[in-house]
Amino acid sequence: MAGVERFAHAGATIVAERRGHGERAYVLIHGIGMGRSVFADLARHLGDGEVVPLDLPGYGEAPEPARVLTMERTADLVAAYLRKRVMQPAVVIGHSMGAQVALEIAVRHPEVVDRIVLVGPTVDPTARSAPRQLWRLLRDIAVESPRVIARGAREYVRAGPRLRAKFHAMLVHRPEDVLHLADVPALVLRGEDDLVALPAWCRQVADGLPQGRLEEVPDHGHETMIRDAAPAARLIREFAGEG
Template identity: 60%
Template sequence: MSDAPTFAIERFTHEGATLVAQESGEGHDLFVLIHGVGMGRSAFAELEGLLDDIGRVVAVDLPGYGETPEPGRVLSMEENADVVAAYLSDLTAGGESPRIVVLGHSMGAQVALEVAARHPHLVDALVLVGPTVEPGARSAVRQLWRLIRDIIPESPRVIAVGAREYLRAGPRLLAKVRAVMVHRPEDTARQVTVPALVIRGERDILVPVEWARQLTEALPDACLREVAEFGHETMIRNAGPTASLIREFLADR
């Protein structure tokens, strides 16, 4: 018999924008995993299996990514957050109130910040993994060059997953990158009221340590942790250290 996890797949539409949610696990905690630009929920394949023994884990494809259709236009970080929040409201309506942990990777960290700031009643804790993008580096060309330098030493698995998802992101990928660049996460962070964990790969070229510290300090209740010897795509290459940091963070709360 196979020990492969069983997933429930759901499509949810809010104001013309559709996301796909994949759920596994059980428990009082509810983890919501939000991917980066050009990626999809498959980026969390390993992390899901490392958290689903302590809670329900929901990984989403944001509108226009993964298996979702393109919306009428590219959504801003705030609009993506509103879609996620509408889905969360629907998911938790009428049942027990879980502890909701919203986790975002890369661009997903910007969306997660907006969910926590705009819909604080839906978020109990925040995890930002490799959060982008710092002031002074909001250029698509600069970020692409950083990404190339970061990925070069990564494993074939990381490169294969990234290549597949970037192709699926479609012809609007550049417009999606621009939506990331105009967002100001340092401003949104000051509006967040829940405890937060910021995780940075020690070798993450896209997320300089100075920026990770600045963002952590902008959050009212946050701590910064580093994963040694890893870069921006640490969760794809080896999600174990990230899962351990999340468990430790939640155990203290």
């Protein structure tokens, strides 16, 4: 199956782009201010199976909901989509804020999840404020390629004037409180040079997951799935049993 589809549930809408087909489904959930377009390179490298990058409500081409969704409500929406449209337990891959959504899907709706991949997970409790998160993001992206910076800037503009409220929804979520409830195979993936998701926090996340493990991608920062996604894709495929 291929194509772009909209899915509405409980007053909010996501946009999903479905590519390929097969027994395995990879569902890609973007970070704050981003959209499904940032996964173009990763999707090309994931190999066999169906790849489904999403635009969360109010990002990319998905319309703004009446109210900004919490991480939990966003997880409920994505899980409803998986249940009704994908119809098989999926490898749910979340990047940055998307890792928080992926975690909550595993906690709240484990029946739709085969395993989860948390890439550059946020929010580190030692940096749970907008200024600290923004400073880390700016430092990390400063060393990225012009292509990554341009794509990120475009997606932030598309995220609209409610970005501050979306940032708040991300910051008030406490992933450390629910890690122990996500009892599915879980890979925490970190760029070796990531200045947003620091080593100690990623280790805490991996250790807090009942079936968690940590891997690092050399010579990559926080945008490890956007720029040169082949190394991240290889680790994800090995974790999913395709290596």
